[in-house]
Amino acid sequence: MSKTVRVERDGELALIVVHNPPVNTITADVRAGLRDAVSTVRADGGVRGVILLCEGSTFFSGADIGEFSGPPREAEYRALFNSIEAMDLPVVAAMHGTVMGGGLEIALACHYRIAAPATRFALPEVTLGIIPGAGGTQRLPRLIGAEKALEFILSAKPVGAPQAVEMGFLDAVVDGDLRAVAIRYTRELLSSGQGPRRTGDKTVDPATAGPEMFERMTAQARKQYPNRNAGLVAVDAVRKAAQSTFAEGLEYETARVNECKTTDESRGAVHVFFAERDSRRVPGLPEDARPIAVHSAGVIGAGTMGGGIAICFANAGIPVTLIDASAAGLERGVAGIERIYQSMVDRGRLTAADKAQRLSLIRTSLDYEALRDADVIIEAVFEDLELKREIFGKLDKYAKAGAILATNTSTLDIAKIAEVTTRPGDVIGMHFFSPANVMPLLEVVRTDRTSASAIKTVMELAKPLRKTPVLATVCYGFIGNRMMEGYAREAERMVLEGATPRQIDTALEEWGMAMGILAVFDMAGIDVGVNVHKANASRYPPDPAYYQADFALAEAGRLGQKSGKGYYRYEPGNRARIDDPEAIEILRRRARDLAVPQRTHSTTEIQERCLYPLLNEGFRVLGEGVAVRAADIDVVWTSGYGFPRYRGGPMFYAETIGLATLLDGMRRYGEMFGPMHWEPAPLLVELVGRGISVADWERERHSRQAAA
Numbered sequence: 001m002s003k004t005v006r007v008e009r010d011g012e013l014a015l016i017v018v019h020n021p022p023v024n025t026i027t028a029d030v031r032a033g034l035r036d037a038v039s040t041v042r043a044d045g046g047v048r049g050v051i052l053l054c055e056g057s058t059f060f061s062g063a064d065i066g067e068f069s070g071p072p073r074e075a076e077y078r079a080l081f082n083s084i085e086a087m088d089l090p091v092v093a094a095m096h097g098t099v100m101g102g103g104l105e106i107a108l109a110c111h112y113r114i115a116a117p118a119t120r121f122a123l124p125e126v127t128l129g130i131i132p133g134a135g136g137t138q139r140l141p142r143l144i145g146a147e148k149a150l151e152f153i154l155s156a157k158p159v160g161a162p163q164a165v166e167m168g169f170l171d172a173v174v175d176g177d178l179r180a181v182a183i184r185y186t187r188e189l190l191s192s193g194q195g196p197r198r199t200g201d202k203t204v205d206p207a208t209a210g211p212e213m214f215e216r217m218t219a220q221a222r223k224q225y226p227n228r229n230a231g232l233v234a235v236d237a238v239r240k241a242a243q244s245t246f247a248e249g250l251e252y253e254t255a256r257v258n259e260c261k262t263t264d265e266s267r268g269a270v271h272v273f274f275a276e277r278d279s280r281r282v283p284g285l286p287e288d289a290r291p292i293a294v295h296s297a298g299v300i301g302a303g304t305m306g307g308g309i310a311i312c313f314a315n316a317g318i319p320v321t322l323i324d325a326s327a328a329g330l331e332r333g334v335a336g337i338e339r340i341y342q343s344m345v346d347r348g349r350l351t352a353a354d355k356a357q358r359l360s361l362i363r364t365s366l367d368y369e370a371l372r373d374a375d376v377i378i379e380a381v382f383e384d385l386e387l388k389r390e391i392f393g394k395l396d397k398y399a400k401a402g403a404i405l406a407t408n409t410s411t412l413d414i415a416k417i418a419e420v421t422t423r424p425g426d427v428i429g430m431h432f433f434s435p436a437n438v439m440p441l442l443e444v445v446r447t448d449r450t451s452a453s454a455i456k457t458v459m460e461l462a463k464p465l466r467k468t469p470v471l472a473t474v475c476y477g478f479i480g481n482r483m484m485e486g487y488a489r490e491a492e493r494m495v496l497e498g499a500t501p502r503q504i505d506t507a508l509e510e511w512g513m514a515m516g517i518l519a520v521f522d523m524a525g526i527d528v529g530v531n532v533h534k535a536n537a538s539r540y541p542p543d544p545a546y547y548q549a550d551f552a553l554a555e556a557g558r559l560g561q562k563s564g565k566g567y568y569r570y571e572p573g574n575r576a577r578i579d580d581p582e583a584i585e586i587l588r589r590r591a592r593d594l595a596v597p598q599r600t601h602s603t604t605e606i607q608e609r610c611l612y613p614l615l616n617e618g619f620r621v622l623g624e625g626v627a628v629r630a631a632d633i634d635v636v637w638t639s640g641y642g643f644p645r646y647r648g649g650p651m652f653y654a655e656t657i658g659l660a661t662l663l664d665g666m667r668r669y670g671e672m673f674g675p676m677h678w679e680p681a682p683l684l685v686e687l688v689g690r691g692i693s694v695a696d697w698e699r700e701r702h703s704r705q706a707a708a
């Protein structure tokens with residue numbers, strides 16, 4: 001007897017009912033249960049029709065990604081889905097929730113498909129570096145044609161139920177109690193004499209599968225998924241569906257998906273998937289420390305970040321009080337929040353009623369009294385230590401006992417902020433990224449004195465706020481910005497050496513970064529960086545060229561997009577980067593003043609000089625215990641800094657190129673440019689010397705900690 005699958009009878013109908021919370025993943029137990037259920041139904045001479053449905057929040061959400069790294073399961077999936085399709089009674093899939101990957105593929109093997117109105121469907125496999133491997137590339141084109149099938153597979157995006165009907169893989173959108181409706185629907189099929197309708201018996205409509213179409217889709221896959229292979233494999237698999245028998249097509253699909261699973265592209269993307277899922281769990285915190293429940297919140301500073309953070313709370317249904325120094329500040333802040341919600345309404349992402357409801361959760365005040373009830377208070381005023389200390393002194397007076405007192409600082413020492421309070425255990429960093437209502441990353445920063453309960457509270461709070469939390473200890477730049485230092489430094493150094501901004505950004509984007517770093521600076525404001533450099537000059541190395549590209553441009557009034565010029569030039573109202581000889585001349589002049597030797601840069605040199613210091617710093621961050629585990633560092637960079645997921649994040653990528661390659665690279669550039677910026681991280685040297693992997697080292701550390 002399966003724990004997750006049971007067969008029920010309703011008159012002449014058999015219902016195969018699945019219950020595998022939370023999201024009905026098609027685990028090994030579910031597959032075994034489905035196999036048994038098919039046999040039970042087959043053996044029962046009284047059954048005339050079959051319904052497949054799931055209890056809980058959704059129909060099958062997908063295959064078990066945890067099995068990716070184990071032995072291939074495709075043959076098992078294929079046999080199971082074929083046995084469902086082969087039944088000589090009509091089989092109806094009755095769906096709700098979010099039906100993805102294997103969940104949709106099992107439905108395609110059923111004979112009829114109906115769904116509740118809010119159901120969403122997706123085949124997101126290519127974003128995990130694989131293709132739909134449980135019959136999806138063979139059945140979907142037989143149902144809706146090769147072109148539409150490929151568009152859907154390559155888009156990897158969900159579609160709603162009405163669109164699924166239009167595309168042709170869903171028979172009907174049904175309202176009301178799904179089980180009752182499915183029973184009625186199946187009885188109607190039977191009474192009108194409808195029998196099994198096997199997708200595998202169909203052929204792909206040749207009009208949808210011409211050579212020109214496949215060429216177009218190949219070009220699209222290359223453009224949409226540069227540096228990656230899975231999109232191209234999907235094109236091959238769908239072409240195969242159009243050109244061979246169903247059985248041959250399935251065999252081909254299996255072979256190709258298994259080949260996909262061994263690529264760095266897939267291993268990297270799957271690694272990030274699990275790293276994000278696990279980042280919330282912090283090993284080593286005392287069991288008895290409990291998170292507090294967060295029913296209301298406060299935000300101090302109604303600027304760019306404060307407004308975005310308030311939106312996160314309102315979206316989560318948590319009332320939030322926004323405080324600023326002046327009524328004008330509050331007004332500006334609320335107007336900004338209104339604008340963000342209105343643009344969501346305009347784009348159809350939110351109804352006007354939802355907007356009103358969310359805005360009603362955001363209250364404003366100039367008085368700290370209004371924070372008395374808040375369970376969590378986040379400070380997001382100007383980046384000024386004395387100002388923040390003054391505010392935390394006030395919070396200490398007004399906040400209720402046990403409230404979490406958080407700061408959104410990017411660069412300041414949180415321990416120095418905490419020390420002005422009588423409750424440093426409750427003080428913690430919550431480092432959001434801009435725009436705070438959009439960016440998924442939340443760096444949670446603990447001081448030596450932050451309590452385990454405060455850490456747990458914030459890691460838990462990330463869930464309703466829809467953030468991916470990563471824990472860091474206090475240090476300059478925490479995890480993300482600290483690793484940014486060398487990456488940005490080399491980009492700026494190379495434009496002084498004669499590379500153009502376009503050359504640098506193109507090399508980084510071709511490698512896979514979402515946006516070249518110099519274009520990022522233009523977007524964020526070059527003066528923002530310059531202010532940070534000025535405030536931290538005392539900690540910077542004795543390098544006269546350090547961040548001088550930023551300084552030179554800012555001094556010439558080139559502050560980035562907001563002033564229409566920075567590393568590039570911009571037309572009003574347009575973010576397209578235009579090469580600007582004037583910027584290049586300013587950079588050349590600064591280079592002459594500093595006597596920076598000129599050289600030509602290959603794409604490889606640009607990529608290595610930016611990436612190696614970034615990866616190297618990751619080994620310091622890990623070795624010093626700033627990050628709890630290497631995978632957390634990967635999450636920070638993939639979810640906060642546009643590092644390509646298919647490269648798995650910096651630490652994963654370092655292992656794909658080989659730690660020895662990284663170490664050699666650091667030493668090679670150190671010989672070329674001097675050791676100041678090219679000192680290999682002690683942990684990197686250790687791992688290469690001992691010939692062990694990051695995972696080996698983490699295991700060792702874990703056993704050491706367990707023994708202590």
Ligand SMILES: NC(=O)c1ccc[n+]([C@@H]2O[C@H](COP(=O)([O-])OP(=O)(O)OC[C@H]3O[C@@H](n4cnc5c(N)ncnc54)[C@H](O)[C@@H]3O)[C@@H](O)[C@H]2O)c1
Nearest residue numbers: 301302303304305324325329380381382383408409410434
């Ligand atoms: N902008 C970013 O990209 C970003 C990203 C992460 C973290 N941060 C950090 O977030 C914080 C805020 O940055 P921002 O970009 O939102 O700044 P901002 O200038 O847009 O907003 C700051 C707000 O604080 C208000 N304020 C100033 N003094 C105050 C006081 N005494 N009491 C109450 N309110 C006061 C100002 O009126 C203003 O509305 C800074 O610590 C910054 O380092 C910024």
